[in-house]
Amino acid sequence: MKTTPEAILARLSALGIPHETHRHEAVFTVAQSAPVKAAIAGAHTKNLFLKDRKGSLFLVTAKDDTQIDLKRLHETIxxxxxxxxGSAELLVSVWGVEPGSVTPLGAVNDVPASVRVILDERLMGFERVNVHPLVNTMTTGLAPSDLVAFLVATGHEPAILALPAPPSEPDMRSGD
Known part of the structure; x- marks a missing residue:
């Protein structure tokens, strides 16, 4: 059985990790979450559950407005x-969350650790990072260092990396 949001919050408390959770309407996309983001201070995240051709799994967590070059990301990570x-079925079976609720806190369900967690280094500069506690009807804020501590406690030592940005479009007006 997968972990519940209440159990995640209890685990954060048991680890001595300060956190604050807000309940809200379900949000399934970064765009739908605009009213939630406006009401909750801190960096909000987007999460990509990815796999390569050999079946290796990755969870990439970045600030919600980060543009990531998916064609080059494999080189960076x-x-x-x-x-x-990754498919919805794989996400549920490995990470224990439904699409729209992807969160680094899902690491608690990945036993033994089969997913490599990547955190965008931009997140580390914020006082507070906001993630779902396994469901998209709640948002939990915690310090970036505490997110790392939680991941380590679940057996997922995260890689903190600068994610590749997409190439910029050439300026056709400059004549270059």
Whole structure:
């Protein structure tokens, strides 16, 4: 059986990790979460559940407005090949969450640790990082260092990396 949001919050408390949780309407996309983000201070996240051709799994957590070059991401995170999104079935079976509720806190369900967790280094500069506690009707805020401590406690030592940005579009007006 997968962990409940209440159990996640209890685990954070048991680890001595300060956290604050807000309940809200369900949100399934970064765009739908705009009213939630406006009401809750801190960096909000987007999460990509990815796999490479060899079946290695990755969870990439970045600030919600981060543009990521998915064609080059595999090079940055050490994947064997270009990445594709993991299926909803794989997400539920391995990470224990439904699409729209993807969160680094799902690491608690990945026993033994089979997913490599990647945190965008931009998140480390914020006082507070907001993630779902396994469901998309709640948002939990905690310090970036405490998110790392939680991940380590679940057996997921995260890699903190600068994620590749997509190439910028050439300025056609400049004549270059």
């Amino acid at each position: 050490g994947a064997a090949s270009r990445l594709s999104f």
